[in-house]
Amino acid sequence: MEQVYNQEAINGILYFLHSKKFSPFDAHGELMDTIGEEVMSVEEIEEFYEKIERGEYNLKQKKEVTLERILKLPNFVPKYVNVETRLRLRKTSFGIRDFLDNETYNIDKLTYEYGSDYIKISGDEEFAVKYENIDGGILMRNNGNLQLIQEKSEDKKIGIVQSDLMAILRNEKLRIQILKLQKKLTSDNGNYEFGEDVLKHAFSQLLQQLKVRKLISGTDEIVLVMAKMDPSYLQSLRLTDVHTTNSFKETIYGLPQWKNLKIVHINNDLSSVRDIIENWTHFRVARLKFDCLRVILKNKFVHDGVIELIKKLRGSPNLRQYRIQLHRISVAEYNKILETLRTGIFTNKKSNLGNFEYPRSSGTVEMVVTRKSIWFEEQSVSGDWSEEEDEDYEVN
Numbered sequence: 393m394e395q396v397y398n399q400e401a402i403n404g405i406l407y408f409l410h411s412k413k414f415s416p417f418d419a420h421g422e423l424m425d426t427i428g429e430e431v432m433s434v435e436e437i438e439e440f441y442e443k444i445e446r447g448e449y450n451l452k453q454k455k456e457v458t459l460e461r462i463l464k465l466p467n468f469v470p471k472y473v474n475v476e477t478r479l480r481l482r483k484t485s486f487g488i489r490d491f492l493d494n495e496t497y498n499i500d501k502l503t504y505e506y507g508s509d510y511i512k513i514s515g516d517e518e519f520a521v522k523y524e525n526i527d528g529g530i531l532m533r534n535n536g537n538l539q540l541i542q543e544k545s546e547d548k549k550i551g552i553v554q555s556d557l558m559a560i561l562r563n564e565k566l567r568i569q570i571l572k573l574q575k576k577l578t579s580d581n582g583n584y585e586f587g588e589d590v591l592k593h594a595f596s597q598l599l600q601q602l603k604v605r606k607l608i609s610g611t612d613e614i615v616l617v618m619a620k621m622d623p624s625y626l627q628s629l630r631l632t633d634v635h636t637t638n639s640f641k642e643t644i645y646g647l648p649q650w651k652n653l654k655i656v657h658i659n660n661d662l663s664s665v666r667d668i669i670e671n672w673t674h675f676r677v678a679r680l681k682f683d684c685l686r687v688i689l690k691n692k693f694v695h696d697g698v699i700e701l702i703k704k705l706r707g708s709p710n711l712r713q714y715r716i717q718l719h720r721i722s723v724a725e726y727n728k729i730l731e732t733l734r735t736g737i738f739t740n741k742k743s744n745l746g747n748f749e750y751p752r753s754s755g756t757v758e759m760v761v762t763r764k765s766i767w768f769e770e771q772s773v774s775g776d777w778s779e780e781e782d783e784d785y786e787v788n
Contacts (some may be wrong), residue, residue, distance in 0.1 A: 402431060403440065403449065410444050498567045502560065506587020507576040511553050515560075523553045525586045550589050557594045564600045572608040573617060575633065588613060595620050606655075608632060615643045623648040628655035645671045654710075656680075661719060665697025668716070673704050678714045685720040694718075694725045698766065699732055702759070705768055706737075711757065714768040726763050733761060747771070 402423070409419040416437040423437075424430060432440075443449040505512045514520035524531040530549055532539040543549050560566070573591065575584055592613050601622040609617060610632035618629075626649055634640070644650050654676040661683040662668055672680060684694045705714055718726075730744055737759070738746035744761045760767045 406432075406437060406440055407444060407449070410441055416441055497563055497565060499560075499569070501570040501572065502568050503572040503574065504557070504591065505572075505574045505576060506584060506591070508578055508583055509586065511587045511590060513553075513557060513560075521556065525549060546586075550586070550593060553590045554594050554597075557590065558597065561594065561598060561602065562600075566603065568602065568604045570606045570608065571602070571604045573613075574608070574610045575612075577633070592616060606630070609634065615640065615647075618644055618647055618649050621649045623652045626653065628657075629653055630657040630659075632659050634658070634660060641667065641671070665694075665701060669697070669701050669704050673701070673708055673714075674710060675714070676710045676712045678716075680716040681719060682716055683719045684722070684725065693728075694721060695728045695732070698729050702733070702737070702766070706757070711768060712770045715765055717765045718763070721763065723763075730761060 405423070405426070406419060409422060414422065416434050419437050419441075420430075420432070420434045423432060440449070500516050503512070503514045505514070509526075510522060510524045512520060512522045520534070522533040524533070528544055529540055529542040530552060532541065541552060543552065575587065588611065591611060595613065595616050598620050602620055603622045603625040605625065606628035607617070607621060607626060608630045611617065612634075614631065614634050629650075650671075651674070653674075655678070656672070656675050657679040658681065661681045662672070663683050665682070668680065668682065672678065701716075705711055733744075733746060734742075738744075746759050747756045756771045758769050758771050
């Protein structure tokens with residue numbers, strides 16, 4: 393099996409453990425806990441200790457040896473250390489923790505999932521830790537291993553999980569491609585305070601904004617989380633189970649993170665055409681859902697709002713692809729919308745498809761209107777679609 397660290401890095405750690413009077417047996421255990429596999433036997437560590445004591449191995453520095461100098465010699469952390477190993481290393485000493493917290497680190501996908509009685513943090517390379525909130529403590533599961541932490545105080549339980557989450561997030565040089573925050577709903581509509589409190593406390597204490605490229609959120613703490621994203625770095629947002637209440641609208645629409653988004657995808661139905669026109673038309677790519685029946689119940693017509701929305705999108709300088717699903721639209725409203733478009737935008741008076749000039753480039757925009765959706769898509773000759781945009785096109 394391929395080693396996680398190069399030998400120079402292992403020697404540096406052993407040099408430090410030797411200086412702290414760790415026996416070869418104890419040093420062997422520390423390496424096993426840190427790396428997760430045996431990279432040196434106790435006998436090999438004993439031989440290396442003898443080299444140190446004979447002066448055959450040293451760091452060749454006249455200044456006092458510090459842990460930071462040992463670790464920086466191989467410069468292995470940014471390249472080789474995964475999420476799980478980082479968490480283990482951080483608990484060995486303040487020096488290692490300080491070093492890790494100041495090194496650039498990239499995570500492809502970090503997931504924070506919680507249910508009525510558990511929290512699961514998972515990341516790259518199949519790393520996953522599950523914290524089960526039980527009477528009198530927390531049961532931790534990691535790669536088949538179980539650990540019971542005895543604690544009756546709910547506040548201290550929250551602090552235990554929060555500490556591990558912060559160990560990942562507090563690094564100012566952290567880069568996350570996808571951050572997924574997901575509440576797992578149960579049929580009995582359980583209590584989710586444990587997971588929500590950990591999330592809320594952790595993000596409230598973050599001193600820096602997170603560099604996250606894509607945020608997938610199904611938590612009620614979306615406004616707090618969004619405010620902690622770096623607006624110059626965040627590009628994509630997917631809301632999996634978030635209701636756009638008045639509180640949501642009053643806070644999130646004013647955030648620079650929202651205004652700078654390029655891609656948005658929401659699973660819940662929106663209910664105000666005016667809201668969509670004013671706050672949901674500046675994106676490059678959008679996937680929205682709209683409940684037409686709610687408009688009808690307010691004695692209003694879907695037609696007028698939809699036509700105004702189409703006019704707004706036609707003038708958007710950013711538009712590349714925009715799809716809004718129309719739920720529960722009546723046949724009469726649909727026919728009225730189609731009739732208006734056929735007398736104006738659509739060149740083919742018998743079609744539900746039209747093309748018009750695109751203001752941003754030499755390409756055109758194709759629009760398709762059906763009973764289920766309105767779909768805009770840029771027909772660009774450049775073909776410069778990014779992989780990230782393509783990934784968001786699928787609608788569940």
